[in-house]
Every structure is written in structure tokens, then in C-alpha cells.
Amino acid sequence: MRHPDAGRLQAFIDGELSLDLAGVVERHVLRCPTCQERVAELQAAESRVGQALGLLEPVQDLEAARWEARRRWAVRRSATHRKRLAAAAVALLFVGAGAAAAMPGSPIRAWLGGDTPAPAAAVATEARGAALAVGLVEGRGRVELDRGVRLELRTGPDDRIRVAASSPGAFDTGAGWVRVTAHGTEAPVRLELPAVPHRIQVLVGGALRLEIRDGVLHRAGLGAVALPESDWLAVDLDDGGPDEQ
Amino acid sequence: MQTQNFGWGFVNFDQLFDDVYPRLHRYCTRMTADADVAEDAAQEAFVRLLHRDVTGDAAGVRAWLFKVATHLVRDGARVRNNRERLLRANPMDTVEDVTPELELVRKERIDAVRRALETLEDRDRTLLLLREEGLSYRELALAIDVKASSVGTLLARARRRLAGALNGEET
Numbered sequence A: 001m002r003h004p005d006a007g008r009l010q011a012f013i014d015g016e017l018s019l020d021l022a023g024v025v026e027r028h029v030l031r032c033p034t035c036q037e038r039v040a041e042l043q044a045a046e047s048r049v050g051q052a053l054g055l056l057e058p059v060q061d062l063e064a065a066r067w068e069a070r071r072r073w074a075v076r077r078s079a080t081h082r083k084r085l086a087a088a089a090v091a092l093l094f095v096g097a098g099a100a101a102a103m104p105g106s107p108i109r110a111w112l113g114g115d116t117p118a119p120a121a122a123v124a125t126e127a128r129g130a131a132l133a134v135g136l137v138e139g140r141g142r143v144e145l146d147r148g149v150r151l152e153l154r155t156g157p158d159d160r161i162r163v164a165a166s167s168p169g170a171f172d173t174g175a176g177w178v179r180v181t182a183h184g185t186e187a188p189v190r191l192e193l194p195a196v197p198h199r200i201q202v203l204v205g206g207a208l209r210l211e212i213r214d215g216v217l218h219r220a221g222l223g224a225v226a227l228p229e230s231d232w233l234a235v236d237l238d239d240g241g242p243d244e245q
Numbered sequence B: 001m002q003t004q005n006f007g008w009g010f011v012n013f014d015q016l017f018d019d020v021y022p023r024l025h026r027y028c029t030r031m032t033a034d035a036d037v038a039e040d041a042a043q044e045a046f047v048r049l050l051h052r053d054v055t056g057d058a059a060g061v062r063a064w065l066f067k068v069a070t071h072l073v074r075d076g077a078r079v080r081n082n083r084e085r086l087l088r089a090n091p092m093d094t095v096e097d098v099t100p101e102l103e104l105v106r107k108e109r110i111d112a113v114r115r116a117l118e119t120l121e122d123r124d125r126t127l128l129l130l131r132e133e134g135l136s137y138r139e140l141a142l143a144i145d146v147k148a149s150s151v152g153t154l155l156a157r158a159r160r161r162l163a164g165a166l167n168g169e170e171t
Helices: A006-013 A019-031 A033-053 A062-102 A107-112 B013-032 B035-051 B058-080 B083-088 B100-118 B122-132 B137-144 B148-170
Strands: A131-135 A140-145 A151-155 A160-165 A170-174 A177-181 A189-193 A199-204 A207-213 A216-219 A223-226 A233-235 B003-005 B010-012
Touching: A006 A019, A006 A033, A006 B148, A019 A033, A033 B100, A033 B122, A033 B148, A062 B013, A062 B035, A131 A170, A131 A177, A140 A160, A160 A177, B013 B035, B013 B058, B013 B122, B035 B058, B058 B122, B058 B137, B100 B148, B122 B137, B122 B148, B137 B148
Parallel strands: A140 A177, A140 A199, A151 A189
Antiparallel strands: A131 A160, A151 A233, A160 A189, A170 A177, A199 A207, A207 A216, A216 A223, B003 B010
16 A cells, blocks of 8 residues: 555544554555544644644633623524515505505596695604603613503513503603502503613612513522513513413 | 524524534634634624524534635625735733743744745645544534545645644744
């Protein structure tokens, strides 16, 4: 057998040859002082390199890294979702306008035909009802509720706290905080919390009951629970722990 | 519990992360010498794995992660134009209870290793560091786009060059 080249000897050392080929190379090396010397050189280089690279050992926090990867993924998924929704809304608008223009007698059709003046621009109104959004202040926010209120949580689409109350109620807001008062106890108050880094406290009757940090609900004695992104997480503020629907 | 279909069956994300992330992070740290860039690249590779429909067997997924991280490290280094800063940075854990003199010696040795790594061609450095993280020849071939049959030759040459550069740093 001819001398194996350096690549084959390296693969032999690394255990990357097939059994048959490794046997052939091994038999040759055992009989060939030249190749024994080359194998020793390759092993010495490997050892030298391994020792040197051993000096470059990073500090690692696996838990923190895993959490950060998940958080980034959640943010990116939300952004993608918003883009898709926006694209779908634009498409729907065009389809709707096209359908309206095709309908005999429709004002849009008449407008396009030049029979009537263009309609005045619609005044943008937002039916807020019992809902509003509050921005965070340096990543912090506070929500204050009355006693007896049912609360549901999930991760929201943007960097604000969104509060929705389906029963009649009153909102007071300020920079980074919102207070919901005179809300009935039948329907829940729903909070959508940002996907960006945040620290949000929920006070009930003036007492701190929950804290949500970066999408994870923390409650004394109950550990941590990650907020869902589509379902609502119902939280009993009076007793017991959160319970995902 | 997070599961994701990577095309070779359902895998537990935490298990995959625990298995690959430490090696990926160490690889990125050795590639860049910048702790922030390294951590960012390693995490971003996993984010992209979750976000995209990556298919392949386990080895293919590992190779994909290392390949993506390699590009991210290179891009990060290029954008920041931080070559000089890289040599000054010290991403390693600080050892407590060591004298300033010993710490200085240690930092000098680390810098010497970094300088030796910098003398390698990009592909040689990548190959060497990937192999140090336990990638098989097949995974290496996938990660750097070469034939598996060429990996042994490239690896032997890269090790010889780095060993030579390390010896040169010592003289």
C-alpha cells in the first residue's frame, strides 16, 4: 500500500474512516515508521491546538440564553403576524373596493364613472368602547384593579399594555399606568402585555398581587408561568394560581 | 414544553438547545473574541431555527445552526469593524483569587492564541473551531460547503498551521 496522505491519516486519527479502510490504514501504519511519525505529528498538532483553544472558554448562562432566544422568537413571530395581518387587510380593502365598483348602482361605481363628486374623506374614528392602550415608561408599567375583578392575560402585538373591559367601567390613565374602576365582576378585564422586555405590576385594591416580567407571570408562592400568545390565561386574583384556558 | 418539527421528527427544543448551544456559543466566542457578538450570534441561530422551516436529520440541523452562526459572526464583525477591539476584549471568565501578575500572564496567553487564530484563513479557522466542538466530518462538510472526503486534508493543514502560528507566538 502506498503511504496514506495527511487527510486520510487525519481521518484515521479522528475515527472518520469506514471500518474496512481504517483497518487497512492501521495495518500500514503499524508497519511503516514514516507514517507512524506523521501520525505522531498530527496528534501533537491536535493536542497543541486543543490546549491553546482551551484558554478561550466563555462564560455561559444556559438558562438566560434559552430564555433570551425564546423571547426574541416571540417578538419576531409577533412582528411577522402583524405584517401578515396588515397585508391581509390591504388585500381585503382592494377586494371590497373592487366588488363595490362592480355593483350596479354603487356610489363607488358612480364615482369612478364621474357621475357624482368624490365622497368626502371619511373621518377616522376608533371605536374604543371600554378598551385602551398605555405605553410603558422605561419598560415599566402598572395596572390597578378593584377587588373581585376577574383578570385574563396574554402577550399582545405591540409594545403597549392593552386593557379591555367588556363590562361598564371607568379608566384612569397616566404615563405607564392604568386604573380600572367600577367594573363589574361578571366579565373579565383583559390585559395584553408587550412582547418587548418589560416589568408590569398588577395591584388589586391597592395591594401588589402579580408581577409580569418579560412575558412571565410571577406570583408569590406559585412560581412563574409564561403568558400565552393566543389563548387567554385566567388569573384568580383572590386565591389560587393562574389557570390557562 | 416546546416542540418543533424540524423535518426529522419532533424534537424537544430545550434538549436541542442544551445539547448544541454551549458548543455553539463557545465556537462563536472563539471565532469572534467578542462576548456580546458571540452570544448574540448563537442565540440568533436558534431563533432562526424556530422561525424557519429547517429540514434535515439531527446532524444536518446541527450543521445548519453552526453555519448560520458562522455567517452571523462574520457579519457582526464586518459591520462593527472591530478587529482591533476584538484583540483587546476579554470574554473569558475572570478567575477569582488570582494575582494581577497571573491574570496578566493569562491574558497574554489568550491574546497570543487569538493572534495565532487570526493568521489562519477564514475557512481553516472555521473548520478547526467547528471540529473542536465535536462536529463530524459530514457535519463539517455541510457547514462549510466542501466534500466530506476533503475534510481530513483541510483539517490536518489547518491544525498544522495553527500549531505553527502558536509556536511562532511563543518564540
